[in-house]
Amino acid sequence: MIIQGKCHTFGNDIDTDAIIPARYLNTSDPEELARHCMEDADPTFAGRVQKGEIIVAGKNFGCGSSREHAPVAIKAAGVAAVIAASFARIFYRNAINIGLPIFESPAAAAGIAAGDEVKIDAEKGEIVNLTKGETYQAAPFPPFMQELIAAGGLMPYVARKVKAHV
Amino acid sequence: MGMTITEKILAAHAGLDHVEPGQLINARIDLALGNDITAPLAIKEFKKLGLKKVFDPERVVLVPDHFTPAKDIKSAEQAKILRDFAREQGLAHYFEIGRMGIEHCLLPEAGLVGPGDLVIGADSHTCTYGALGAFATGVGSTDLAAAMATGELWFKVPETILFRYHGKLKPWVGGKDLILYTIGQIGVDGARYMAMEFTGEAIKELSMDGRFTMANMAIEAGAKNGIFPVDEKTIAYIRGRLQRDYRIYQSDPDARYAREIDIDAGSIEPQVALPHLPENARSVREIGEIKIDQVVIGSCTNGRLEDLRVAAEILKGQKVHPEVRLIVIPGTQKIYAEALAEGLISIFIEAGAAVSTPTCGPCLGGHMGILAQGERALATTNRNFVGRMGHPESEVYLAGPAVAAASAVKGRIAAPEEVVK
Numbered sequence: 138m139i140i141q142g143k144c145h146t147f148g149n150d151i152d153t154d155a156i157i158p159a160r161y162l163n164t165s166d167p168e169e170l171a172r173h174c175m176e177d178a179d180p181t182f183a184g185r186v187q188k189g190e191i192i193v194a195g196k197n198f199g200c201g202s203s204r205e206h207a208p209v210a211i212k213a214a215g216v217a218a219v220i221a222a223s224f225a226r227i228f229y230r231n232a233i234n235i236g237l238p239i240f241e242s243p244a245a246a247a248g249i250a251a252g253d254e255v256k257i258d259a260e261k262g263e264i265v266n267l268t269k270g271e272t273y274q275a276a277p278f279p280p281f282m283q284e285l286i287a288a289g290g291l292m293p294y295v296a297r298k299v300k301a302h303v
Numbered sequence: 304m305g306m307t308i309t310e311k312i313l314a315a316h317a318g319l320d321h322v323e324p325g326q327l328i329n330a331r332i333d334l335a336l337g338n339d340i341t342a343p344l345a346i347k348e349f350k351k352l353g354l355k356k357v358f359d360p361e362r363v364v365l366v367p368d369h370f371t372p373a374k375d376i377k378s379a380e381q382a383k384i385l386r387d388f389a390r391e392q393g394l395a396h397y398f399e400i401g402r403m404g405i406e407h408c409l410l411p412e413a414g415l416v417g418p419g420d421l422v423i424g425a426d427s428h429t430c431t432y433g434a435l436g437a438f439a440t441g442v443g444s445t446d447l448a449a450a451m452a453t454g455e456l457w458f459k460v461p462e463t464i465l466f467r468y469h470g471k472l473k474p475w476v477g478g479k480d481l482i483l484y485t486i487g488q489i490g491v492d493g494a495r496y497m498a499m500e501f502t503g504e505a506i507k508e509l510s511m512d513g514r515f516t517m518a519n520m521a522i523e524a525g526a527k528n529g530i531f532p533v534d535e536k537t538i539a540y541i542r543g544r545l546q547r548d549y550r551i552y553q554s555d556p557d558a559r560y561a562r563e564i565d566i567d568a569g570s571i572e573p574q575v576a577l578p579h580l581p582e583n584a585r586s587v588r589e590i591g592e593i594k595i596d597q598v599v600i601g602s603c604t605n606g607r608l609e610d611l612r613v614a615a616e617i618l619k620g621q622k623v624h625p626e627v628r629l630i631v632i633p634g635t636q637k638i639y640a641e642a643l644a645e646g647l648i649s650i651f652i653e654a655g656a657a658v659s660t661p662t663c664g665p666c667l668g669g670h671m672g673i674l675a676q677g678e679r680a681l682a683t684t685n686r687n688f689v690g691r692m693g694h695p696e697s698e699v700y701l702a703g704p705a706v707a708a709a710s711a712v713k714g715r716i717a718a719p720e721e722v723v724k
Binding site: 291 | 327340341343344347348351352354369370374375377378381424425426427429441442443444445446448449452453457491492495496522525527580667668669686688689690691695
C-alpha cells in the first residue's frame with residue numbers, strides 16, 4: 138500500500154484528551170467524532186484536514202486514556218496515516234486493531250515539516266519526503282502484527298478464528 | 304534465567320513455562336472490563352461477530368461510571384447499551400447506579416480480582432489491580448470485544464523496571480506523592496510499553512489504598528502495568544472479598560530488569576504536578592502562590608476510604624475558602640457508607656463541600672464539576688492534560704488528598720502543615 142499526502146505536524150506527548158476531548162465521548166459515531174479531531178491540540182485542524190493527509194507528531198503520541206475514539210476520530214477525519222517518533226502503547230494497539238496505518242520513525246518525525254508532501258510505502262516502512270528529498274525508515278511490524286494489519290484489523294482476524302472453532 | 308512477577312503471570316496464562324520480554328503471546332483472560340464510554344463500541348464489534356454469548360458471563364464486567372448518573376440524553380443511551388447487553392447476556396457483574404462505584408475502586412472491593420490474575424479493561428487505569436499482584440492492563444474497545452468473544456488476547460511481554468523505595472515516609476506523604484515523584488523522575492513515557500514493579504521497605508509499609516493509587520498511575524508513565532509483590536497486607540485485603548483460589552507469584556532473584564531505580568522515599572515531600580503533564584511534579588513547598596477555584600477529592604486514583612480519612616483529618620473544624628468549590632466523590636457506595644459511618648461525610652459538609660455519588664465525572668471533564676475558561680483546579684485525579692477537566696484554557700494541578708484538603712481551606716495550593724499543626 139502506498140500512502141501519499143500533505144503533512145500536519147504536532148509536538149510531543151499528544152494525549153487522547155487532545156485528540157478527542159471527553160466532552161464529545163457521549164457518542165461513538167465516527168463522523169461526529171471526526172468533527173472534533175485534534176480539537177484541544179489545534180482547534181482549526183478538523184476544519185482544515187483533507188482526505189488522504191498525514192499526521193506527523195513527536196514522541197508518545199496518543200498517551201493517556203484508552204479511548205478508541207481517538208484513532209477512530211483520526212481515521213474518520215480522513216487522515217490516511219500517522220507518523221510519530223513513538224506511540225503510547227494503548228493507542229498503538231487501538232490503531233492496529235481498527236486499521237489506522239501508523240509508522241514509528243524518530244527521523245521522520247524530526248525531518249518532516251508542516252505542509253511537506255510525503256509518500257509512504259507501508260510494506261517496506263519507507264517514508265519519502267518529496268518536498269525535502271529525504272528518506273526515512275519506519276520500525277518494521279512483527280509478523281503477527283503484519284497479519285493483523287493484512288486482515289484489516291483485529292476483528293476480521295478474530296472472526297476467522299471464531300469461524301474456525303464453530 | 305529467572306522471571307519477574309509480570310513475566311510469570313503472562314507465561315502461566317499463555318500455557319508456557321517461560322516467556323521473554325518482547326515475545327508475542329496469546330493469553331487467557333481472567334476478567335474483561337468495560338465502562339459506559341468504551342463498552343458501547345466493544346458491544347457493537349462483538350455483535351458483528353454473530354456470537355450469541357460472551358466467553359463467560361462471570362468474567363465480563365460492565366460498570367457505567369464515567370458519565371453516570373447519566374449527564375445527558377446521549378450518555379443515557381450509551382449506558383443503556385451496557386444495561387441491555389448485561390441483561391441479554393446474563394452478566395453476573397453489571398453494577399447499577401446506587402450499587403456501584405468507580406470501576407477501579409469497585410472491582411478489588413467486590414473481590415473480583417485476585418493475585419496472579421490476568422485482567423484487561425477497556426480503560427487505561429485498569430493497571431490499578433497490579434496492587435493485588437495481578438497483571439492488569441488497559442486496552443481499547445476492539446480488544447475488549449475480542450476478549451469477550453474468545454476469552455483470550457495477544458500481548459507483547461513487557462520489559463520490567465524495578466523500583467525500590469527506601470526509608471520511612473514523612474507525615475502526609477502517601478502513594479500519590481510517591482507515584483507523582485516517580486513519574487517526575489522518569490517522565491510520562493519513562494516506562495512506555497514496560498512493567499513497573501514497586502518494591503522496598505517504604506512499599507511494605509504502604510497501605511493497600513496507597514498501593515492502588517500507585518499502580519493506578521503506572522499508565523501515566525506510559526507503562527503497560529504496575530505491579531506489587533503480594534504480602535500480608537494483600538492477603539488481609541482479599542480475605543473476605545475474593546471467593547476463589549488465587550496464585551501468588553514472586554519475582555526470581557535472578558529475574559532480568561531493564562532498569563533498577565532506587566528512590567529515597569524518606570526525603571519525598573508532598574507532591575504537586577503542574578499543568579499540563581503528570582511528569583511536572585514538584586514539592587508542594589516549591590510551588591509558590593497559586594490561587595485555585597476548585598478542588599476535587601475522589602477518582603479511581605484517590606477516592607478510597609484512606610483518602611477520605613486524610614482529607615477529613617485536615618478539614619475537621621475548618622471551612623472551605625470562600626472563593627473555592629470543594630467536591631468530594633467517594634469511590635464506591637461502600638466507601639461512601641463507611642465514610643458516613645465514620646463521620647467523615649459530616650466533616651466535609653460542615654466544611655462547605657459538595658459530596659457526590661460515585662462517578663468519574665469531573666476527572667475527565669465529564670460532569671459534576673467542569674471548569675470554565677481560565678479556571679484552575681487542584682485535584683486528586685490522575686491527569687492534568689490540556690482541557691482535561693473542562694475548558695481548553697483551564698488548568699489542573701494534581702496532588703494527594705492531604706494537599707487537596709489543605710488547599711481547599713487556604714484557597715491556594717498549600718501544604719497540609721499550613722492547616723494542621
